[in-house]
Amino acid sequence: MTAFDTEYRAAERLADIAAATPHDGAVLAATVAAVRLTGRHLLATFSKRSRTPDDLDQLIRAIHVNDDASLAVARGLLERTLPTAGWVDDELEGGVLPAGDWWIFDAVEGNVNHVHGLAEWGISATLVRDGAPHLTAVYEPVADRLYTAVRGSGIAAVNGVPLRPSTKTQLKAAIVTTGQARPGESAETYRQIGASVTAMLNAALVVRMTVPATFQLGLVAGGQADAFWQHSDVRSGLAAGALLVSEAGGSVTDLQGRPWSFASRDFLACAPGIEREALKVLGEVA
Structure with a gap:
């Protein structure tokens, strides 16, 4: 069994726990596991020395390859976490979502950066509940940086450290x-x-x-x-x-x-x- 297989099974266990007891802590833990594993999977194909082809069609194909690789890891885990939640397929869509739970998943945020060998890319999964973002996990693999937040908690964190905006007034x-x-x-x-x-x-x-x-x-x-x-x-x-x-x-x-x-x-x-x-x-x- 590979290291990836071991991590995937651990992520499945967290998803099953959340599905059985879908409180915010369990769902967030499963979401974190999904974005971390997906990010590490995409990191294996990333190189800061990458240079994309000049042709736009080839560039778009490279972006789609990344999207497909990400979805192959994360979608099953997130759907297993909350089996009744809907899924937003088009990452460029806007507008109001129907009532209930929905996953907004960006397969590779900053995908164009990944393809160009730039470090600013990551994986994000946000649970929307009744029209408002409810919890989120965002993972930047190159920096090994994880953002998390749950609505109403008053806590947003990066790698477990609470975040606070600046106090500037000008x-x-x-x-x-x-x-x-x-x-x-x-x-x-x-x-x-x-x-x-x-x-x-x-x-x-x-x-x-x-x-x-x-x-x-x-x-x-x-x-x-x-x-x-x-x-x-x-x-x-x-x-x-x-x-x-x-x-x-x-x-x-x-x-x-x-x-x-x-x-x-x-x-x-x-x-x-x-x-x-x-x-x-x-x-x-x-």
Whole structure:
């Protein structure tokens, strides 16, 4: 029996425990086991020396190979954990989910980074319950970094250490970040992205733009960055991070300052002390 087989059987046991007694602690433990095992599986095919082909079709095929390898490990474990939960198949979908339990699983967050030999990629699984993120586990294999959060617990953690957003009160002292949610957005969305970056360049200390969104939101939850915004409703890029930031004590709204939900068209997560100022800047270009 290989090491992978041993770990997979251990993950199955945790899934069976959660299925029999589906309280949050058991479900989170099974979810953590699933994303860790999947991440280590994908790490075996990762190289920082990777260079992708110039051809877009070959690049997309490489991305699909990674997705398939990830799903082959994780989907069975997560479905075994909560057999009655639904499954979101399209990681680029947005909008409200029906009532009940749903898994939002991003097979390889930052898949394009993995293919290009960049370290910023990972595996995330978020349980959505009655329309809101309920618990999440996000694993970054290269850094061996695990984010976890459960709704209502007031605790979001990275490798077991509680996260807290920054205490900054001035946007001009803030590191802020954004990113492109998916390829092929509308011309209006691209206009909004460009205008919002320009506005923040004039208002914040430093502006970063990168993917995947979840990792940027982990930084906001932990205070290494002060705000993240996005002109998007892609669920898989926002669900885990929104829960991490809110449970850490940060602010999560749309760009009009209303509480964020899957029905929202856009997104802002930030340190509470700069929320009003960030909303003013971004609201002028939304």
